[in-house]
Amino acid sequence: MTVGSDIARCPNTPRPACRGYLHKRTQSxxxxxxxxxxFVLTHDCCLYYYRHKRDEGKGRALLGVKLEGAEVGADVSLGKPFVFKCRPQSGNRVFFFCAMSNQEMKWLEAMEKAVLPITQQKHVWVDVTLHNSSLPPLAVKSPECLGLLHKMDKSRDMWVQHYCILKDGCLSLYGIYLQGYQVREQPYGSKKSTIELKPPCDEFKTFYLCAENPNENKWIIALRASIKKWLPLHQALQDYMSRLPEETRM
Incomplete structure (x- = not known):
């Protein structure tokens, strides 16, 4: 069993929070x-399982269970040690799992964290983003967009040039997490074309950016695509699990 995001080994890709063999009780x-x-517990709070370790990444999981809001805890009703159960928020099915040792009961701890609402979790992408923001610009792997942008400094009423990197929903120079932001192109002052980053509520600041070339729209396209990575996550999990045929869920 492995636990953790292992950012040092692969800084731009979150590793599953937990993966390894467990015994699952079946009545079918x-x-x-x-x-x-x-079993693989991913950073997006979903538990998948396969027949064998070699099947991970090569085909569809036998089942995916969304853990957010689920009831998770140890169980002694079956008379076996190291047993814990999970009752997902949707549906009436209860899953029973059995670890091989007390050490592997870390699975229970990992799943208990996963059932918390997203707003109460420290998302692993935040760890990755913090790591990326500490790197030199050219060390960030596979950025979604990078280059010079001008940012409006309202305190001095002037545009200030910065070298910016967009990666995984974060504009790293400013530390702006873009979840919920709206991106649109509009005039601002003497500039005919600027990028407005409007936050989801008034508590946060609205940012105005301008590319070197006013006719260049790559930043708007990249910003919108990066934001979309975060927004449909829960819907994507629900859609995936609803497509799984019942006969494969063993």
């Missing part, structure tokens, strides 16, 4: 009892 099919399966 011809053979009832405990089956050994390979």
């Amino acid at each position: 099919g011809l053979i009832k009892g405990w089956r050994r399966r390979w």
Whole structure:
């Protein structure tokens, strides 16, 4: 079993929060009892399982369970040690899992964190973004957009030039997390074309940016695409799990 994001090894890709073998109790099919399966708890609070470790990444999981809002806890009703259960928020099914040792009960701790609402979690992408923001600009792997932008400094009423990097929903120079922001092009002062980053509420600041070339729209396209990475996450998980055929959920 491995736990953690392992940012140092691959700084731009969050590693699953937890992965390894567990025994899952089944009451379907011809053979009832405990089956050994390979489980992956991803950074987006979803638990997937496969028949074997080698199946991860090569095909569809046997099942994906969204953990946010689920009931998770240890269980002694089955008379086995190291057993814990999970009741997802949607549906009536209860999952029972059995670890191999007390050390592997860290699975329970990881799942208990995953059931918290997203607003109460320290999202692993935040760790990755903080790591990226500490790197020299050219060390950030696969940026979504980079280059010179002018930012309106209202305190001095002037445009200030900066070298900016956009990666995973964050404009790193300013530390702006873009979840919920709206991006639109509009005139501002003497500039005919500027980029307005409008926050989801008045508590946050509205930013005005201007590219070197007023006719260049790559920043607007990149900013909108980066924001969309965050917004449809929960809907994507629901859609994925709803497509799984019932007969594969063993």
